[in-house]
Amino acid sequence: MVLGMGVPNTMNNRAKTASAVAAAVVLSGFLVGCTAQQPGFVTPGPGPGAGPVLERVVGADARAVLEAFKDRALVDHLEALQRVADDNDGNRASGTPGYERSARYVEEQLRAAGYSPVRQEFTYRRDGERVKSFNILADTEGSAENTIVVGGHLDSVQKGPGINDNGSGVAAVLETARWMKETGITPANRVRFAFWGAEEDDLDGSRHYIDELSAAEVRRTAAYLNVDMAASPNGVRAFHDGDGSDFGHAGPDGSQEIEDVFFRFFAENSLPAETTGFEGGSDYKPFVKAGIPSGGLFTGDVESKTRAQAQAFGGVAGKDLDSCYHRACDTISNINPELLKEMSGALAYATVSFAMARQG
Ligand code: PHE
Ligand code: ZN
Ligand code: ZN
Numbered sequence: 001m002v003l004g005m006g007v008p009n010t011m012n013n014r015a016k017t018a019s020a021v022a023a024a025v026v027l028s029g030f031l032v033g034c035t036a037q038q039p040g041f042v043t044p045g046p047g048p049g050a051g052p053v054l055e056r057v058v059g060a061d062a063r064a065v066l067e068a069f070k071d072r073a074l075v076d077h078l079e080a081l082q083r084v085a086d087d088n089d090g091n092r093a094s095g096t097p098g099y100e101r102s103a104r105y106v107e108e109q110l111r112a113a114g115y116s117p118v119r120q121e122f123t124y125r126r127d128g129e130r131v132k133s134f135n136i137l138a139d140t141e142g143s144a145e146n147t148i149v150v151g152g153h154l155d156s157v158q159k160g161p162g163i164n165d166n167g168s169g170v171a172a173v174l175e176t177a178r179w180m181k182e183t184g185i186t187p188a189n190r191v192r193f194a195f196w197g198a199e200e201d202d203l204d205g206s207r208h209y210i211d212e213l214s215a216a217e218v219r220r221t222a223a224y225l226n227v228d229m230a231a232s233p234n235g236v237r238a239f240h241d242g243d244g245s246d247f248g249h250a251g252p253d254g255s256q257e258i259e260d261v262f263f264r265f266f267a268e269n270s271l272p273a274e275t276t277g278f279e280g281g282s283d284y285k286p287f288v289k290a291g292i293p294s295g296g297l298f299t300g301d302v303e304s305k306t307r308a309q310a311q312a313f314g315g316v317a318g319k320d321l322d323s324c325y326h327r328a329c330d331t332i333s334n335i336n337p338e339l340l341k342e343m344s345g346a347l348a349y350a351t352v353s354f355a356m357a358r359q360g
Helices: 013-023 062-070 075-087 097-112 162-183 204-212 215-219 255-268 284-289 307-313 337-355
Strands: 119-124 129-138 143-153 189-196 221-227 238-240 275-277 294-298
Touching: 013 221, 062 255, 062 337, 075 097, 075 162, 097 129, 097 143, 097 162, 097 189, 119 204, 119 221, 119 238, 129 337, 143 337, 162 189, 162 221, 189 204, 189 238, 189 337, 204 284, 215 221, 215 238, 215 294, 221 284, 221 337, 238 255, 238 284, 255 294, 284 294, 294 337
Parallel strands: 143 189, 143 221, 221 294, 238 275
Antiparallel strands: 119 129, 129 189, 238 294
């Protein structure tokens, strides 16, 4: 299931290769197909999706986006979150001062970039006690009829600073938001950047978000892109298996289009990548349950690196992808900065592709 660069490739198919090649030469304009008219591109999911399916789009240049992200100071965000943990009992868990400080950092960054972040508060139970927490949401311009939610969890576990899990996802989402403002792109569709609370307890923040949506708002949510770990020190480049062709658990209809966009980013940049299933558990779960097309990025946690993965991605076979996952050693030393740049570029590319897509 590892793709690209002379590596065994079980997930690839002709349609995907063809679209990646086409995308490499067509660098602007709205192209490719709408799923309704070109069912050949899409393996049907488990049922009717609630969200509108967006026409796939080739408006962004995957190589240019990667280049742009190679120059971005992603690690600065991780250093800031490490300082927050250092000053607050070594963690940034929901309901603690470390979470509040992490939130202020994200809000300041968003405001400085021109966004107006809002807190969405909620309460939940942890070990029998009531805990107050909140999500942070920041919207771009664009039609709310097709909202693209791009998110990652902001909380850490109580045992550690959570710099790879999930400071790295926060950095990717934040930097995508900042980059979009800087490029001056006017999105056709609204992008909602989301920083979830209490993922580490029971996905409480993202569950609350979905519970608060009306049926109409669920229908208007065209896609959800999740990032839960983007800098695993012995990591891999993985994106979710939207159509279930590799892991047997398809996301809602439309999820394959998200998989395809990530596929295209890595293929056009000749970066080996692989798919990962939806069964691990992260904030995509409530979205998948609501029938919203979903996908996202992952660089690995407690699984040990296989030999094929070491060949494709480098790193050490037989060693955990992130041996500090959920531990006190998930610090600023526990990251792969190059991988973080590549995964953040992938997120930005997918975000802008869907932000500029027309409804199919
Ligand atoms: N993937 C989550 C994290 O570490 C934890 C989790 C696992 C949540 C399984 C739900 C189910 O951030
Ligand atoms: Zn975790
Ligand atoms: Zn996580």
